Amino acid sequence: MKKAEIKLQVELDDNNVPEMIQWSSSDGENSDELPAKAMFLALWDSQYKNSMRIDLWTKDMPYDEMKRFFYETLQTLGDSFLRASGGDPMAESVIGDLRDYCAHYADKMEILEGQN
Structure with a gap:
């Protein structure tokens, strides 16, 4: 079985507001960290039958x-x-x-x- 890893890094200011978002994937052609200004991450929790979400955007988006x-x-x-x-x-x-x-x-x- 093949496995891949998606990595997210978020730098926050003193008020926990994102200043920088970077991501990388072990399965992509380029595994370098890439910048992003915003992200939506949604995961399905089958036990509780609901979505778990993280919505972030940087101050300068x-x-x-x-x-x-x-x-x-x-x-x-x-x-x-x-x-x-x-x-x-x-x-x-x-x-x-x-x-x-x-x-x-x-x-x-x-x-x-x-x-x-």
Whole structure:
């Protein structure tokens, strides 16, 4: 069995606000630590049937990038759910609704303007 390790390092200021986030993976092409401005980590606890989450962003994460980060995260959650559903027509319908919401969000937050 193959194993991989994902490592996260977070530097906090005196008020426990993240100043720097770095991550690395033993399974990637480059195992060097890479910087990140924000992260969402979600794990499923099957014993208690709920999510455990860590949402962090650095002090210098620009608001426009945070809006884009949320948009792309919502889009990729939909992609992941479609893969996990195995082609369930109801999942495809619901993800269509999510895509519509993502388009609305992008429009309201002016995320995709000026992009090709």
